[in-house]
Amino acid sequence: MAKILFINPVVREEDVPRHIPYGMAILAEIARKSGHAVQVYDANAWRKGFNIVKQVLEADHWDVVAIGGLTTTYNFIKEVCRLAKIHAADSFLIAGGGFLTSMPKEIMDWVPQIDLGIIGEAYITFPEVLAKVDNKDFDWGNTLGVVHRDNGKITVNKERPNISDIDTIPWPAWDLFPLEEIYLKNSSSLFSEEAYYAKRRIDVNASYGCNLVCRYCWHLGTTGDMIVREDPTGENDVAFTYGRNIRYHSPDYIVSLVKHLKGEYGIDFVNFLDENLMTMDRYSKMTWLDELCRKWIEGGLQPDCRRLNVPFDQVENHGVFWSGTSHAALHRPEILKKMYEAGCTHLVYGLESFDKRILKKLGKGSTSEKNEQSISICLESGIKPIPNIIIGFPEEDFKSLRNTIESLVKLGIHAKPHFATAYPGSEWYYTYKDSIIEQYDGNLERYIMDLGDATKITATICHKFSGMELLGLQEIVAKKDLRLLDLAEKHWNKSDESIKPYAIPKPSHNFIAEKISAPMLKNLK
Numbered sequence: 001m002a003k004i005l006f007i008n009p010v011v012r013e014e015d016v017p018r019h020i021p022y023g024m025a026i027l028a029e030i031a032r033k034s035g036h037a038v039q040v041y042d043a044n045a046w047r048k049g050f051n052i053v054k055q056v057l058e059a060d061h062w063d064v065v066a067i068g069g070l071t072t073t074y075n076f077i078k079e080v081c082r083l084a085k086i087h088a089a090d091s092f093l094i095a096g097g098g099f100l101t102s103m104p105k106e107i108m109d110w111v112p113q114i115d116l117g118i119i120g121e122a123y124i125t126f127p128e129v130l131a132k133v134d135n136k137d138f139d140w141g142n143t144l145g146v147v148h149r150d151n152g153k154i155t156v157n158k159e160r161p162n163i164s165d166i167d168t169i170p171w172p173a174w175d176l177f178p179l180e181e182i183y184l185k186n187s188s189s190l191f192s193e194e195a196y197y198a199k200r201r202i203d204v205n206a207s208y209g210c211n212l213v214c215r216y217c218w219h220l221g222t223t224g225d226m227i228v229r230e231d232p233t234g235e236n237d238v239a240f241t242y243g244r245n246i247r248y249h250s251p252d253y254i255v256s257l258v259k260h261l262k263g264e265y266g267i268d269f270v271n272f273l274d275e276n277l278m279t280m281d282r283y284s285k286m287t288w289l290d291e292l293c294r295k296w297i298e299g300g301l302q303p304d305c306r307r308l309n310v311p312f313d314q315v316e317n318h319g320v321f322w323s324g325t326s327h328a329a330l331h332r333p334e335i336l337k338k339m340y341e342a343g344c345t346h347l348v349y350g351l352e353s354f355d356k357r358i359l360k361k362l363g364k365g366s367t368s369e370k371n372e373q374s375i376s377i378c379l380e381s382g383i384k385p386i387p388n389i390i391i392g393f394p395e396e397d398f399k400s401l402r403n404t405i406e407s408l409v410k411l412g413i414h415a416k417p418h419f420a421t422a423y424p425g426s427e428w429y430y431t432y433k434d435s436i437i438e439q440y441d442g443n444l445e446r447y448i449m450d451l452g453d454a455t456k457i458t459a460t461i462c463h464k465f466s467g468m469e470l471l472g473l474q475e476i477v478a479k480k481d482l483r484l485l486d487l488a489e490k491h492w493n494k495s496d497e498s499i500k501p502y503a504i505p506k507p508s509h510n511f512i513a514e515k516i517s518a519p520m521l522k523n524l525k
């Protein structure tokens with residue numbers, strides 16, 4: 001059996017490590033269940049630098065080194081791959097996850113040390129690849145869901161069908177990660193009183209996908225949103241679509257998992273990683289969340305204060321609070337009330353903008369009115385809404401910014417907006433790829449490297465404003481300063497009109513704006 005070393009890359013260095021890599025922890029468990037010897041070096045948790053990574057690579061004879069993460073981890077992954085081929089030269093290097101799935105050909109080109117890439121959902125592909133490595137069978141021609149080097153030529157194979165019953169996926173291998181030493185120590189967050197006093201918080205992913213089509217969002221190629229087809233040169237490449245294979249765990253699976261976490265690790269708070277809990281509510285015809293709340297309470301997970309209808313007590317709480325994501329146009333007062341009773345403390349709302357025109361183009365399925373109403377509807381349930389605001393959308397102008405500021409003032413919301421960023425895999429990435437490359441002097445990899453720093457403004461996808469202007473406008477929106485906005489408009493608007501757009505949209509064969517879903521066939525054995 002193979003001896004496998006997983007390396008979890010460093011992410012968001014400006015914050016303490018808070019999130020166990022959920023997908024990697026599941027893959028570690030799948031590999032362990034298949035009989036392989038599994039070790040994890042959690043570089044994100046330990047943050048000890050590359051010298052320790054070298055020592056870990058040299059610490060044993062690894063048959064496989066496996067690494068993966070989101071695009072924001074690219075710089076770290078690139079360096080680890082270089083080191084792996086020096087300090088664990090005989091091992092087979094496998095990469096996967098969002099950073100690779102979104103642009104497999106470029107990544108294999110930029111990181112020549114990667115032996116094999118796994119594209120999209122890896123739960124079936126990974127153990128199949130391990131079995132082949134074990135048998136010294138390196139012919140990848142018939143393996144679905146991989147990108148490999150075929151006599152030096154980078155070849156993308158057809159996509160792997162998604163698992164239809166996700167309850168067949170095992171629980172993550174939490175025991176292989178430094179829970180006590182690192183993650184549980186960083187349990188507290190500022191979003192609500194209960195979250196602030198959380199002593200032992202952990203992440204849980206209860207569903208896969210969201211059937212909305214926000215143009216800056218993507219679904220990691222794991223929710224039916226990715227197919228492989230021939231590009232104009234006749235070679236296979238990934239294409240992202242509006243197709244969705246929406247899947248959610250049964251409430252019984254989730255409740256038994258959380259009860260295990262409570263019994264084994266004393267968890268008192270769960271953060272649901274799900275893309276959008278409310279689309280699951282709608283997709284399940286309003287049954288899933290309802291049943292989850294009921295079973296959460298029946299399973300004894302309801303916090304005492306919610307059961308007894310008394311104020312939160314940070315000392316005396318025997319249940320498990322939780323948080324997640326919501327949607328301004330899809331939440332219902334009835335379900336919010338049940339969620340509150342079960343222990344939900346706060347929900348993140350990606351409101352993004354309060355401008356009618358921007359919201360219409362966004363694909364979010366919300367309106368400025370719904371966005372405005374959502375805050376009070378959520379507050380009435382007892383749950384705290386956490387709004388997320390973005391500026392720099394393609395059609396952003398002074399009018400849309402004014403509408404957003406006016407709504408923020410009206411609602412009394414304080415928010416420093418993020419910049420609209422075209423992450424690889426999203427519709428806007430492909431639509432504006434040429435403009436992005438132009439803004440990086442023809443060097444796309446430099447753009448990908450810059451995405452690792454969340455505080456940085458990277459390539460703008462805005463037709464009107466430059467990066468310099470957006471930096472100023474971010475401050476103006478954060479300060480809700482309509483006087484400064486008026487002044488900026490007076491000075492800039494005329495000159496902006498004579499400037500060519502900063503970003504120009506263009507169709508791409510890597511994005512199909514149609515509901516074409518990846519196949520969905522098998523369950524995990």
Ligand code: SF4
Nearest residue numbers: 210212213214217275
């Ligand atoms: S609602 Fe959220 S998860 Fe769904 S597509 Fe939009 S940004 Fe993505």
